[in-house]
Amino acid sequence: MAMGIVFKAILQFLVYSLGIFVLVGAQGTKVGFYSSTCPKAESIVTSTVKTHFNADQTIAAGLLRLFFHDCFVQGCDASILITGPSAEKNSLTNLGLRGFEVVEDAKTQVEAACPGVVSCADILALASRDAVVLSKGPTWGVPTGRRDGLVSSSSDAANLPTPADSVTVQKQKFADKGLTTEDLVTLVGAHTIGQTDCQFFSYRLYNFTTTGNADPTISSSYLSQLQSLCPSGGDGSKRVALDKGSQLNFDDSFFKNVRDGNAVLESDQRLWGDASTKSVVQKYAGTIRGVLGLRFDLAFAKAMVKLSNVGVKTGSDGEIRKVCSAFN
Incomplete structure (x- = not known):
């Protein structure tokens, strides 16, 4: 009986691990996407998030919510970061979102190291993981390789989950x-x-x-x-x-x-x-x-990991923004 329990536990772990790799491979993203083109990208994002977290620990929740709201509209493509009168961030459902300045700060530093290489969508995905880790949560390999979207409309945010949903x-x-x-x-x-x-x-x-x-x-x-x-x-x-x-x-x-x-x-x-x-x-x-x-x-x-691959744009889709708040 004890051996059976151990075997099931090992099997569970293998299925869990395999599930992550399948998800990554199937979506055109992968862990370490920038290992040769911008090897310091992830460490720059981590350092930036840590600096903001040390000043205000509640920013971790803000980054996590920002990532969730981004992925639920147009997929994980940084459409939530665009500034404009009819942009997604101006939807009533998105009022109160926080963490934009953290992503912009990280983007500025990454651009200085590797101009035009790392997407804002990937920076937001990495920042959300770092926010969890700094809050004493788990870590995981973030699949990267997303490109930034070309659409950001407040009307598209109408179907985000709300506190009154059944x-x-x-x-x-x-x-x-x-x-x-x-x-x-x-x-x-x-x-x-x-x-x-x-x-x-x-x-x-x-x-x-x-x-x-x-x-x-x-x-x-x-x-x-x-x-x-x-x-x-x-x-x-x-x-x-x-x-x-x-x-x-x-x-x-x-x-x-x-x-x-x-x-x-x-x-x-x-x-x-x-x-x-x-x-x-x-x-x-x-x-x-x-x-x-x-x-x-x-x-x-x-x-x-599964959420981070919702509606991602890879390859020649989308763009790599110069600044996260505006299309190129």
């Missing part, structure tokens, strides 16, 4: 990107270092039903804490941690909070109310144990 809607939005239900729950785990504004969840605290009651899925003890942080009629822009008790550490406590009714966003708490997503939350929260269940940190690394 599980059914969330699953469909992820499936449209080739991501599974397990990928959905795993990637939402990025909220372990996230923050949100009171305005995006205060309705759960005071006016969730027609009679003005709070969302019954919020634990009573946490409800009073949230009401204290976000008083009725208060500052809607006040920011609140999405992971109660572990805001700056990339760990599995977010899933324990979802299990215990301590999720801030309605879309996060709903993951506990649907059988297909609840089973994944249970696995990461340690509620149930299974030999074939991946740990959250390993699963997140795998899901990020």
Whole structure:
């Protein structure tokens, strides 16, 4: 029996590792794409992210969210970085995104070392990995070789996931990107270092039903804490941690909070109310144990590689921007 368990664990690891290589090879990107053309690119990005992180640790969550929002619109092509009146970043869904200056800073330094070689899309992908690592999360080899997109439209951001989405809607939005239900729950785990504004969840605290009651899925003890942080009629822009008790550490406590009714966003708490997503939350929260269940940190690394290859542009598609905020 013990040998069987060990064999299954080894098999799981091999499947996990092979899965990453298959994903990389199938999309035209690969780890170490710039090893000969710009060998210092990744270290420059890492150093830049670290400098900004040391000044403000919450920038890690900002970079991770920026990458996610980029990949969900036009694919992972840095379309979110373009500045302009009708650009993607100006969509209501993208208001509050942070980390643009980190990517621009890294791009400036990479351009100085290797002009016209490294895409903004790759810099953002690398920066999101570095943000996780600096937050005490897992590391992974980032497949590179993306090119920057030539389209950035605010109207294209209409289908981004929102805090009010049902599980059914969330699953469909992820499936449209080739991501599974397990990928959905795993990637939402990025909220372990996230923050949100009171305005995006205060309705759960005071006016969730027609009679003005709070969302019954919020634990009573946490409800009073949230009401204290976000008083009725208060500052809607006040920011609140999405992971109660572990805001700056990339760990599995977010899933324990979802299990215990301590999720801030309605879309996060709903993951506990649907059988297909609840089973994944249970696995990461340690509620149930299974030999074939991946740990959250390993699963997140795998899901990020998969996400990073959504809609990528390679070869002669797109361009390599000179600055990340404008098309060439």
